[in-house]
Amino acid sequence: MSQLSTRLARLLNMVPYFLARPGISKEKAAAELGVSVAQLQSDLELLAVSGLPGYGPGDLIDLTFYDDRIYCYESAGVDRPLRLTSPEATAVLMALRALVDMPGIVDRRAARSAIAKIENAAGSAQAEPEATTGDNATADTVRDAVQQRRALAIDYYAASRDTSSHRTVDPIRVVLIANHSYLEAWCRESAGVRLFRFDRIDGAQLLDEPSAPPGPARQAETDTALFDADPSMPIATVRVAPSASWMFEYYPMRLLRELPDGWSEAAMTYASDEWLTRLLLGMGDDVQIEAPASLATRVRDAAVAALAAYQS
Structure with a gap:
């Protein structure tokens, strides 16, 4: 989602950019727009088939870019201010x-x-106070680091390990995954790309050095495999204690609702009854299965058998 919105903003900005710079070379344009020449070529090809409804002659954005030089002759209204109803x-x-x-x-x-x-x-201006909470200031600092391409020092709470750490990272982009925003960055301590959830970044400080993630890390698509689940697999409904909330980062789980007692109800994808039974037995009272009933019975019987084995 974040990459699509970033590309849309870039495409909309390209039209007035090329109108103001007739004959600019592809290499220079790519450098100023912060993309590769290959990405620029792809963007130009998309712009050339974009325009107003009708999509006939005179409706489309008119670009020439077959040689090294780029010219924009018709903007199709993209550079005009938008009037909202x-x-x-x-x-x-x-x-x-x-x-x-x-x-x-x-x-x-x-x-x-x-x-x-x-x-x-619209004639309905209402004063809205500027929020100055620490969380907002931290989020603003992180976004500044991404936009300015500067390295960042963060204090991060890892729910999966219930620990906090200080890290130096090279920001790549901001992404939205399952209703949470994440900073995708190259973590120097881990020597790899990591996702840092915004609401778990306790503090952030811009550093006086450029963000310099390795080229392949910057160009690669965001890896969301941790958050994806195979729709063909079965799904169980479980109740998760606050002390086991780290499971949402580690297993394919989707929050259904927050419960009044602080617990959470979640849908969890699992590979087999045997695998989930072993997992839930290891979690003790922190995770309780609600459905399917057959699996709840299986877990209960396995717990009873385990206790009996200890007593014998």
């Missing part, structure tokens, strides 16, 4: 306010500025 403005405002409350998804400062401008244009 009242329902459209309301929908945009609702979306922006929701995004402001989610750490790391957007730059809160830019979102609040956009909210103020839209409300002012």
